[in-house]
Every structure is written in structure tokens, then in C-alpha cells.
Amino acid sequence: MAGGVGVASWARSSWRRLAASGPAIAQIVIAAMAAFAFAHWVLHHETPLLTITVAAAALGFKRDARPLRVLRTAVGMTVGILLAELAVHLIGVGFWQLALITLVSLAVSRFFSAEPGFAATVLVQSMLVVLVPSPVGGPFVRTIDGVIGGVAALLATVLVPRDPRREAAREAVASLDSFDEVLGMLVDALRRGDVAVSTQALDLARTSQGPTDAWAASLDTALSVSRISPFLRRYLPELESQRELHRSMDLAWRNLRVVARRADYLLRDGSARPAIADAVAQLETGTGLLRESFRDISTLPAARAAFVGVVRRLDPDEVMPHSTARDKGLVLALHPLLVDLLCATGMPLADAQRLLPAL
Structure with a gap:
């Protein structure tokens, strides 16, 4: 039974991954086929293999599909092809020549990109130049094919762009889901005085930066593509607003970690704090509405109202008149978190700060 559940889960995640990659697959196929068609039928290159490999590798399935990254990848690969062709032309092909070309290809790849997989991609292109017989048309036909593939990939980011909002919204919801989960665990811990649950909340908060960073990368890509694509420029105001939301939520995550750390320390005495739990529960309600605003923007005012409440x-x-200094310290730690969440709804910082109770 467990094995069947595992296979079913794997199949579901695989289908989700495939569905999410549909736009990228379409973009890669269009760019690769356009590059091949131009080299084969316009320039009469007999087998322009590298047009396809360079276009596909330059675009890839990476979250970062910014034109600058695509250009840098295409240039790095084309330079690797050019150096391999020069080496074959000047020193021929043999064992030591292969070693030298491998060395140069790896060095070039590390110069152009910090991604480990990029080195292997450049090396493959170089080996295709060295080990596959030279095509008809001259020694540098494959370099031209590489340039064509790179240009096709770059044009595809502008003329056949992936939806710039979908990936960013997906990463935003993932980050907000984790935020909501931490708040929910803190509510549970504070209501029951359960330090084990508060420790789990703190551990989750400490590992939350990944989804938030992924959200930032997706937003950077979406903004970069939207600025240069005539088809996507209309989404710029929406994406700029989401960038402001990300900035506020990044700060909110930092303050939530402080709250989780204080709660974990406070709950070591095993006493419940229902009044503080009620405040955190209302924050959780607001973040749930904030998350829903990615599907229905009309929930944004309700999220702000929940935070104001x-x-x-x-x-x-007033809330805990007979509490200890440590209890009050936890309540005060919620102040900057609330300000960040209010700013995430679009409220100006000064207005959010003025709402806080005078101390």
C-alpha cells in the first residue's frame, strides 16, 4: 500500500511539473525550430545541429529566464564552440588536443556562468565540434549555427515569452503558505503552552528563505521580460505592485522569525498565552486573505481590515495587564510584524506605524 501511495504521489508531482513546464517547452521548440529552419533553408547549412542545442540550452527550464541570462548563456556556449573550431583548425584532433579543448571549454564556462551544469553544456557543444565530422561549408559553420541558436533564444524571450506572472504568483503563494503555517503553529503553541510545537514553528521559520528567494527570482525575470516584450508590457504595473508586496513580506518573514524565537523561549514555562494566541490568529486570518488576493484581488481590503483589527x-x-515583562516583550515583537503586513496590503509605512498603540 505504501509503495502504491508513493508511486501515485510521484506521478502527481510529475504531471504537475510537466504542466508547469508547458510554456517553456513550447518556447524552446519554437526557438529551436526557427533557428534550424533559418540555418538550413536560408543559409543552406546541411546539418545545423548546434542551432537546436544552443537555443534549447540557452532557454532551458530555469526559473531565471531573464534576457540577460539567456544572452550570457548563449554567448558562453558560442565562444566555447568558436574556440573548439579554432583548436581543430590550428592543432588538429588527437588525445592531447581533446584534453586541451576540454580544459579551455570548462574554463570558458566558469567565466560566463557560476552554474555547475553550464560547464557540462559547454563541454558537450565543444565535443560535438571536435568529434563530429566537419560539415560542408567551411571551418566555422558551426560557430554561425551557435550564433543563430543564441539569437533565436533571445528573440523567443521577447516574441514568444512565458507568462511572466504565473511563476511569480506560484512562488508568492508558496511563500505565503509557509508564512501561514508558521503562524498557525504559533497559535496552537500559545493556546496550549506547548513548547514542542513552538520549536517546530521556529524551525520552519528558519528554513523559509528558499521560497521567498525563489519568489524574488521569478519576479525579477517577469519584470525583465515585461519591460522589453511588447506583448507583456501591460503587466508591468501589476508586477511592480507585487515587487512591493515581496519586499514587505521579506521583512515580515524576518520579524516572524523574531516572534517565533521569543515565543519558543517564553513557552518553556509550559503556560498558555491565549490573549497573545488570539492576536496571532487574527494575523493568520489576514495572511490567508492576502494569499487569496493572488486569485481574487477583492480580498485585499479584507486582509487589511483583519490586520487593522x-x-x-x-x-x-490592556491585553495582558498582569503579565510578565517577557510576555509584554512578545506582544511588542508583533508590532513590526504587523507594520510589514499592513504595508504588504499597500498601506504606506507612515500610516501603518501611526496605527500602533502608543507606548
């Missing part, structure tokens, strides 16, 4: 719970002298 927390303000009255954040005066430690």
Missing part, C-alpha cells in the same frame, strides 16, 4: 490586541498593558 489586530491593533487593539497589541497594547500589552
Whole structure:
């Protein structure tokens, strides 16, 4: 049974990955075939293999599909092809020549990109030049094919772009899901005085930067492509607004880690803090509505209202008049978190700060 569940889970994740990669696959196929067609039927290159390999590798399935990255990848690969062709032309092909070309290809790849997989890609292109018989048309036909493939990949980012919003929205929802999960665990821990749950919340908060960084990378790509693509420029205001949301949520994550750390320390005495739990629960409600705003923008005012409703719970002298200094410290730690979340709804920073209770 367990094996069947594992296979079913693998199949579901595989289908989701394939569906998410559909636009990238279409973009790569169009760019590769356009490059091949131009080299084969316009320039009469008999087998322009490298047009396909360079176009496909330059675009790839990476989250970072910015034109600058595509250009850098294409240039690095084309330079590797050129150097391999020069080496074959000047020193011929043999064992030591292969070693030298391998060395040069790896050095070039590391110069152009820090990605480990890029080195293997450049080396493959170089080996195709060295080990596959030279095509008809001259010694540098394959370099020309590489240039054509790179140009096709770059044009594809502009003329056949992937949806710049879909990936960014998916990463945003993933980050907000994790944020919501940490808040939910803190509510549970504070209501029951359960330090084991608060420790789990703290551990999750400490490992949360990955989804937030992925969101930032997707946004950078979306903004870069939208600025140069005539088909996507209309999405720029929406993406700029999302970038402001990301900045606020990045700060909110940092403050949530502080809150989780304080809660974990405070709950070591095993006592429940229901008043603080109620405040955190309302923050959780607001972040849930904030997450829903990616599907339905009309939930954004409700998210702001939920956060504003927390303000009255954040005066430690009123909510917990007989509490310890450590309890009050935890309530005060929620203040900057609330400000960040209000800013995430579009409220100006000064307005959010003025809402906080005077201390």
C-alpha cells in the first residue's frame, strides 16, 4: 500500500511539473525550430545541429529566464564552440588536443556562468565540434549555427515569452503558505503552552528563505521580460505592485522569525498565552486573505481590515495587564510584524506605524 501511495504521489508531482513546464517547452521548440529552419533553408547549412542545442540550452527550464541570462548563456556556449573550431583548425584532433579543448571549454564556462551544469553544456557543444565530422561549408559553420541558436533564444524571450506572472504568483503563494503555517503553529503553541510545537514553528521559520528567494527570482525575470516584450508590457504595473508586496513580506518573514524565537523561549514555562494566541490568529486570518488576493484581488481590503483589527490586541498593558515583562516583550515583537503586513496590503509605512498603540 505504501509503495502504491508513493508511486501515485510521484506521478502527481510529475504531471504537475510537466504542466508547469508547458510554456517553456513550447518556447524552446519554437526557438529551436526557427533557428534550424533559418540555418538550413536560408543559409543552406546541411546539418545545423548546434542551432537546436544552443537555443534549447540557452532557454532551458530555469526559473531565471531573464534576457540577460539567456544572452550570457548563449554567448558562453558560442565562444566555447568558436574556440573548439579554432583548436581543430590550428592543432588538429588527437588525445592531447581533446584534453586541451576540454580544459579551455570548462574554463570558458566558469567565466560566463557560476552554474555547475553550464560547464557540462559547454563541454558537450565543444565535443560535438571536435568529434563530429566537419560539415560542408567551411571551418566555422558551426560557430554561425551557435550564433543563430543564441539569437533565436533571445528573440523567443521577447516574441514568444512565458507568462511572466504565473511563476511569480506560484512562488508568492508558496511563500505565503509557509508564512501561514508558521503562524498557525504559533497559535496552537500559545493556546496550549506547548513548547514542542513552538520549536517546530521556529524551525520552519528558519528554513523559509528558499521560497521567498525563489519568489524574488521569478519576479525579477517577469519584470525583465515585461519591460522589453511588447506583448507583456501591460503587466508591468501589476508586477511592480507585487515587487512591493515581496519586499514587505521579506521583512515580515524576518520579524516572524523574531516572534517565533521569543515565543519558543517564553513557552518553556509550559503556560498558555491565549490573549497573545488570539492576536496571532487574527494575523493568520489576514495572511490567508492576502494569499487569496493572488486569485481574487477583492480580498485585499479584507486582509487589511483583519490586520487593522489586530491593533487593539497589541497594547500589552490592556491585553495582558498582569503579565510578565517577557510576555509584554512578545506582544511588542508583533508590532513590526504587523507594520510589514499592513504595508504588504499597500498601506504606506507612515500610516501603518501611526496605527500602533502608543507606548
